[in-house]
Amino acid sequence: MDRFKQIFQNLESQGRKALISYMTYGFPDIESSERLIKIIALESDIIEIGIPFSDPMADGPIIQEASRLALLNGVSVRNAVEFVKDLRKVYSGAIVIMSYFNPVYRYGANDFFKDLSINGADGIIIPDMPVEETRVVSQAKNLLKTILMVAPTTPQDRIKFICENSEGFVYVVSSLGVTGTRDHFNEDVVDFISRVKQVSPVPVCVGFGISSPEQASQLSKYADGVIIGSALVKLVNVSLPIDNSISKIITFLRKIRTSLTYG
Numbered sequence: 001m002d003r004f005k006q007i008f009q010n011l012e013s014q015g016r017k018a019l020i021s022y023m024t025y026g027f028p029d030i031e032s033s034e035r036l037i038k039i040i041a042l043e044s045d046i047i048e049i050g051i052p053f054s055d056p057m058a059d060g061p062i063i064q065e066a067s068r069l070a071l072l073n074g075v076s077v078r079n080a081v082e083f084v085k086d087l088r089k090v091y092s093g094a095i096v097i098m099s100y101f102n103p104v105y106r107y108g109a110n111d112f113f114k115d116l117s118i119n120g121a122d123g124i125i126i127p128d129m130p131v132e133e134t135r136v137v138s139q140a141k142n143l144l145k146t147i148l149m150v151a152p153t154t155p156q157d158r159i160k161f162i163c164e165n166s167e168g169f170v171y172v173v174s175s176l177g178v179t180g181t182r183d184h185f186n187e188d189v190v191d192f193i194s195r196v197k198q199v200s201p202v203p204v205c206v207g208f209g210i211s212s213p214e215q216a217s218q219l220s221k222y223a224d225g226v227i228i229g230s231a232l233v234k235l236v237n238v239s240l241p242i243d244n245s246i247s248k249i250i251t252f253l254r255k256i257r258t259s260l261t262y263g
Contacts (some may be wrong), residue, residue: 017224097124
C-alpha cells in the first residue's frame with residue numbers, strides 16, 4: 001500500500017494540505033521521546049523521525065542540540081528502527097525516517113532499509129545522499145520511498161531530475177541555510193515552489209523555518225503540505241519536563257492543521 005498516495009488523495013478530497021511533523025528520536029530522553037512522537041504523530045498526516053547524528057549538516061542549532069542530548073542518552077540507530085514497529089501499532093499515517101548516510105552505512109544499508117520496511121516505515125530522507133546514489137540503494141529499499149530535497153540554489157534541470165526520482169513527495173527547502181525557525185520568508189520562495197510543482201510528478205511539501213500557523217497557511221497555498229521541525233523541538237525544549245509541553249504541542253499542531261486549507 002502506498003500510504004503517501006492515499007494520504008494526499010484523501011487530503012485533497014477534504015480540501016486540506018498535509019501536515020508533516022518532525023521530532024528527534026531520543027530527545028529529551030528515550031522514554032519521553034517515544035511518548036512525544038506518538039502524540040505528535042496522531043496530530044499529523046505524516047510523522048518524520050530524526051535519527052540523531054553527531055554531524056548533522058542540514059540541521060540548525062535547535063535540532064543539533066536535540067541530537068547531541070539524544071546521543072548523550074545513548075540512543076542508537078537500532079533503537080530508532082525498532083521504535084518504528086511500536087509506533088506502527090498506534091499510528092496509521094505515513095512514517096518517514098530522516099538520517100544521514102554515515103549511520104545508515106554503519107548499521108548496514110541493506111539491513112537498515114530491510115528492517116525499517118519490515119517494521120512499518122514508509123519513507124526515508126537522507127540529506128547527504130545525492131540523487132545519483134539513490135539508484136545504488138534502490139534494490140535494498142524494499143517498499144521504502146526515497147524522499148529527495150531541492151533547494152533554492154538547485155538548477156532547474158536538476159530540480160526536474162530530482163523530482164522525477166523522488167518518491168512519496170518532494171521536500172522543498174524554503175530558504176538557504178540550515179533548519180531553524182524564521183520570522184519571514186524571502187518572496188522568491190513562492191516562485192521557487194511553483195517551479196518545483198511544474199515539473200514534479202509527486203506532491204511538493206515545503207519545510208525549513210516554518211514556525212507559525214500564519215507561515216504554514218501562507219506557504220501551503222502553493223505547496224501540497226508543510227513540514228514543521230525546529231519549532232516543535234524548540235517547544236519541547238522550553239517546556240520541559242514533557243508533561244508541561246504535551247498540551248502546548250497538541251494546541252500548536254491543531255492550529256497549524258486548521259491553517260492548511262485550500263484557498
